[in-house]
Amino acid sequence: MxxxxxxxxxxxxxxxxxxxxxxxxxxxxxxxxxxxxxxxxxxxxxxxxxxxxxxxxxxxxxxxxxxxxxxxxxxxxxxxxxxxxxxxxxxxxFRTNLTNTLNINNIPVAESYIVPTDYNEEEVFDKIKGKGYWIKRGDFHAIHKEDVSFAGSRAEAKEILREYALREIPDAVISEHLIGDLVKFYGVRGTDFFFWFYPYDNNHHKYAEYQNINGNSVYYPFSAEGLQQTANEAAGVVGIDIYGGDAIVGKEGDFRIIDLNDWPSFAPxxxxxxxxxxxxxxxxxxxxx
The missing domain is CATH 3.40.50 (Rossmann fold)
Structure with a gap:
């Protein structure tokens, strides 16, 4: 051969x-x-x-x-x-495409809305409950630290959107801030490989200061098999085989995916x-x- x-x-x-x-x-x-x-x-x-x-x-x-x-x-x-x-x-x-695809296919995710970066209305903010918002550039992946930013108020969120507009980023994703444990995962579809861990416990995060926002891990019990199944399903509907991402695990053991990436580092x-x-x-x- x-x-x-x-x-x-x-x-x-x-x-x-x-x-x-x-x-x-x-x-x-x-x-x-x-x-x-x-x-x-x-x-x-x-x-x-x-x-x-x-x-x-x-x-x-x-x-x-x-x-x-x-x-x-x-x-x-x-x-x-x-x-x-x-x-x-x-x-x-790419963030806007990812948000649309996961929502259409009913993958459990943080409540998210796509807006133009000149958005100055209240409707989206009225829909999102909880304390704070995550603002993410919509047209691509995060390249700079500011491409994924936390806003503690509507005014701060709108200021981040204005900064994106000045950088000629056309749209952004506004997501609710979920309370729970941050879990990072890696997988390879079509194999039994799936690895998950608590990134803050291992000093593994692109921007460690996010720990001050998310808080320390509480270690809520959850189904790792369920996370693997959901992550594989998410990668499947997006159309990638080598993937990684992040999820928030709530106190009841429920989880929602907050990010999914094509071929991440698999560092740990x-x-x-x-x-x-x-x-x-x-x-x-x-x-x-």
């Missing part, structure tokens, strides 16, 4: 806030695991991929997020190239995850016609 020739498109560093080394590590380790399975791997960065006149690979694995790269990968998918994660799934993880479980990711990719590449 001829070895599989696979192109890997790495993520540009600006799309890995506070996780450049971790993203490098999981991608490189996955490539090594694929080589152990007999694959021939060529790696390029997003800019190098865009500079290619033609892409002579029928199988691509990618962490890419640059919009031009995602668009080109989508065109390749339309013409028969196999791309994992799918570029259509990657685009679905990289050694276990890389082989599972490579195995899933290999099987899908091998069986795809």
């Amino acid at each position: 001829n070895e599989l020739e696979i192109l890997g498109v790495h993520r540009n560093r600006k799309f890995s806030p506070n996780h450049i080394g971790n993203d490098d590590a999981i991608f490189s380790q996955t490539a090594k695991e694929l080589e152990k399975l007999g694959c021939s791997i060529t790696i390029c960065c997003e800019d190098e991929f865009l500079a290619m006149e033609t892409v002579n690979y029928s199988k691509i694995f990618t962490m890419a997020r640059q919009k031009q790269v995602v668009a080109r990968l989508q065109e390749l998918e339309k013409s028969g190239t196999q791309v994992l994660n799918s570029a259509f799934g990657i685009e679905n993880c 479980c990289r050694e276990q995850a890389a082989g599972k990711i490579a195995g899933m990719l290999y099987q899908k590449f091998l069986t795809h016609n």
Whole structure:
């Protein structure tokens, strides 16, 4: 059997806030695991991929997020190239798209509304109960710390929206602030791999000051199997196989997903995850016609 020739498109560093080394590590380790399975791997960065006149690979694995790269990968998918994660799934993880997709498919999430950044009305704020709001840029992932901001009042929330507008961000997602334990998770669809933990207990969070807002972990009991099932379902409706995210676990053991990402760092479980990711990719590449 001829070895599989696979192109890997790495993520540009600006799309890995506070996780450049971790993203490098999981991608490189996955490539090594694929080589152990007999694959021939060529790696390029997003800019190098865009500079290619033609892409002579029928199988691509990618962490890419640059919009031009995602668009080109989508065109390749339309013409028969196999791309994992799918570029259509990657685009679905842009915040506004993610919010719409999870809501339409009845995934348990924080109550959220999409607004233009020049929004100055009261209706959305009237609908959201509780204390405080999370304001997130809608058109993309978080690149800067301010792209996910907590507002303790409506006035503060509107000021954040104005700042987004000045940065020419067209829309934003306003979400309720949920009370409970923050849980981070990683998964690989089509495998038994699922890893969850309390990030504040392990000093693992992009912006540790969020702990002052969310509070320390209380360790409410909940079903890890239920979280895995819900997370897999969420990744499935979004259209990604390699995923991670965050959930808030309430005092009754209920949980709601507050974020879902295409191919995160898997930093606390990289050694276990890389082989599972490579195995899933290999099987899908091998069986795809």
